[in-house]
Amino acid sequence: MVLYADPRRLRVSAVAEEVANGCAELAKTFRGPGAFARGDQLVRASLSIVSNIAEACGRGTVPDFRRFLLHARGSTQEVLAQLRLVKPTTEEDRRLVRSLQSRTVLVLKMLNRLYGHPPPDR
Template structure:
């Protein structure tokens, strides 16, 4: 479930950054895209490690990437690259994913 949410965040980020002033800011655009993809990628990689400890470690990395996306959303909003509604939606997604990651790590005993 959390991987699907993370995939949705990645798609949302790619769509938001595909046009307008965000598309012209290569640095921020690339960074937020990479961070969003990192969330889902680390969940998948950790799961495929076949170790609870490794999975928990990769979930922690995914959580850090979700925090990075949140930070970049704040910057994009401040720069006027995204409107308030888009900013709120992206932040909600990041927060929900973070909560899910924390819950999953707790279930793993981490």
């Protein structure tokens, strides 16, 4: 059975892209020792979510699809951990971090749902 999935048609992919863009914006505000490394890790983890969802869609079977969703889920957990470590200095940054945290939790829930209910085989 061959799985056909298009990441452009999956809502989780769109939300993950928003999270990745928000993380890139947030990383620009990091200051102090280790700022570049922390920002780079946050951005790389958030991009990994999007990349793994896309790669899952490019796989031909449901087991492969699910395996890459698990990779995306791991990266999502990493982003949540990184966001918990951020200490915003302005109210605008605080709002951005809270928004990113809630959207990242949404991605996690959507990935869990998609894992349990993958697109149909064709």
